[in-house]
Amino acid sequence: MRIGELATATKVPLATLKYYLREGLLHPGVATAVNQAVYDDGHVQRVRLVRALLHMGHLSIADARQVIAAVDNPNLGVHDMFGVAQDALVPGEPVESPAMAAAMVEVDAFIRRHHLRVRPQAAVRRMLAEVLVAASELFGVPTGQSVGADGWDDLMPQLLALAEAEVGSLPDDSSRASLMEGMVGGTVLFEVGLAAVRRMALEHASAERFA
Amino acid sequence: MRIGELATATKVPLATLKYYLREGLLHPGVATAVNQAVYDDGHVQRVRLVRALLHMGHLSIADARQVIAAVDNPNLGVHDMFGVAQDALVPGEPVESPAMAAAMVEVDAFIRRHHLRVRPQAAVRRMLAEVLVAASELFGVPTGQSVGADGWDDLMPQLLALAEAEVGSLPDDSSRASLMEGMVGGTVLFEVGLAAVRRMALEHASAERFA
Numbered sequence: 021m022r023i024g025e026l027a028t029a030t031k032v033p034l035a036t037l038k039y040y041l042r043e044g045l046l047h048p049g050v051a052t053a054v055n056q057a058v059y060d061d062g063h064v065q066r067v068r069l070v071r072a073l074l075h076m077g078h079l080s081i082a083d084a085r086q087v088i089a090a091v092d093n094p095n096l097g098v099h100d101m102f103g104v105a106q107d108a109l110v111p112g113e114p115v116e117s118p119a120m121a122a123a124m125v126e127v128d129a130f131i132r133r134h135h136l137r138v139r140p141q142a143a144v145r146r147m148l149a150e151v152l153v154a155a156s157e158l159f160g161v162p163t164g165q166s167v168g169a170d171g172w173d174d175l176m177p178q179l180l181a182l183a184e185a186e187v188g189s190l191p192d193d194s195s196r197a198s199l200m201e202g203m204v205g206g207t208v209l210f211e212v213g214l215a216a217v218r219r220m221a222l223e224h225a226s227a228e229r230f231a
Numbered sequence: 232m233r234i235g236e237l238a239t240a241t242k243v244p245l246a247t248l249k250y251y252l253r254e255g256l257l258h259p260g261v262a263t264a265v266n267q268a269v270y271d272d273g274h275v276q277r278v279r280l281v282r283a284l285l286h287m288g289h290l291s292i293a294d295a296r297q298v299i300a301a302v303d304n305p306n307l308g309v310h311d312m313f314g315v316a317q318d319a320l321v322p323g324e325p326v327e328s329p330a331m332a333a334a335m336v337e338v339d340a341f342i343r344r345h346h347l348r349v350r351p352q353a354a355v356r357r358m359l360a361e362v363l364v365a366a367s368e369l370f371g372v373p374t375g376q377s378v379g380a381d382g383w384d385d386l387m388p389q390l391l392a393l394a395e396a397e398v399g400s401l402p403d404d405s406s407r408a409s410l411m412e413g414m415v416g417g418t419v420l421f422e423v424g425l426a427a428v429r430r431m432a433l434e435h436a437s438a439e440r441f442a
Contacts, residue, residue: 102441137438147430148428152424187439205366212358216355216362217390222398223350
């Protein structure tokens with residue numbers, strides 16, 4: 021299809037598609053003339069992933085580009101490729117502090133307690149530790165002592181079952197690219213969904229106490 | 232304390248504090264001279280909330296200002312005030328489509344199924360519906376038919392128990408402002424934490440299948 025048809029198929033404006041092409045978020049079509057190229061279903065899928073990353077995951081262009089690069093790097097095995105994308109999905113840079121160090125100890129204990137296969141250098145460890153530190157500041161817990169990850173202990177069996185179902189639902193015969201699109205898209209989308217149902221639970225609890 | 236001491240107490244640069252003041256995110260101190268004002272513990276708490284909203288919740292300045300306005304509006308009861316903040320925390324604007332309408336039906340069924348006290352106009356309903364629509368597009372489910380909210384059914388009892396504990400932990404004698412700071416901060420912070428533990432579950436499931 022031509023780029024105009026790609027715009028129609030994805031419901032994304034032509035100017036936005038050209039922006040994605042310029043930013044390297046969308047791979048070029050196959051050139052058929054100097055100023056003309058054709059696009060295929062792979063481009064349609066990719067545009068949807070890019071939109072999920074930018075608009076659901078609120079990633080920066082640079083972070084989205086890192087995720088896309090992981091999808092496109094054939095030298096990474098599926099799980100390692102997924103790990104690169106997972107790290108790119110964690111915003112911000114590491115900051116060292118006594119409170120962070122204490123929180124990281126707690127995060128490590130959480131991971132061990134649930135026998136989770138999470139890479140030692142995974143950025144998601146820092147993501148959780150940052151939450152514990154920020155919550156400890158917000159709720160006035162003394163520095164160096166975190167709010168605790170044990171609130172999530174009871175959720176883990178269900179979260180693991182859901183994750184297994186989610187990863188398991190990726191078809192065996194899918195292309196490497198669509199496998200990753202499914203995993204990255206699922207990571208980003210369903211955590212917004214999980215946040216939504218958690219907010220519903222909070223609104224309910226607030227109604228029960230305050231309404 | 233003077234504004235310089237507020238900067239020290241919150242570890243937020245002076246220029247950033249002045250920016251918060253200009254943007255109405257931080258209430259002015261009590262003027263003691265033409266170019267001088269004093270700040271108190273309420274300002275310290277507020278700066279922490281603002282940072283949680285902007286840097287953990289990734290809210291825009293405008294959205295953060297709406298949350299702050301709800302905190303400062305004494306005409307709203309605690310639960311209604313919380314509802315305003317909850318709506319401001321949902322990004323984007325409603326878009327109508329057949330797929331959205333179908334997803335909203337499913338969201339309503341989810342809320343009824345779990346007997347949740349969630350306002351009919353709550354923006355969080357749209358937040359969940361948007362996830363279902365986007366996931367249905369990403370995973371190639373036909374338009375008008377969503378991926379389904381039933382994956383979260385098993386999580387709800389634990390999420391409700393956690394939400395009850397979270398809302399219940401707000402001290403009875405706290406000021407209206409710090410009550411809201413705790414609730415909004417908790418909403419924003421712990422959903423990042425929940426996303427983090429969910430990502431750990433996904434990495435684990437990926438390792439089990441692909442590593």
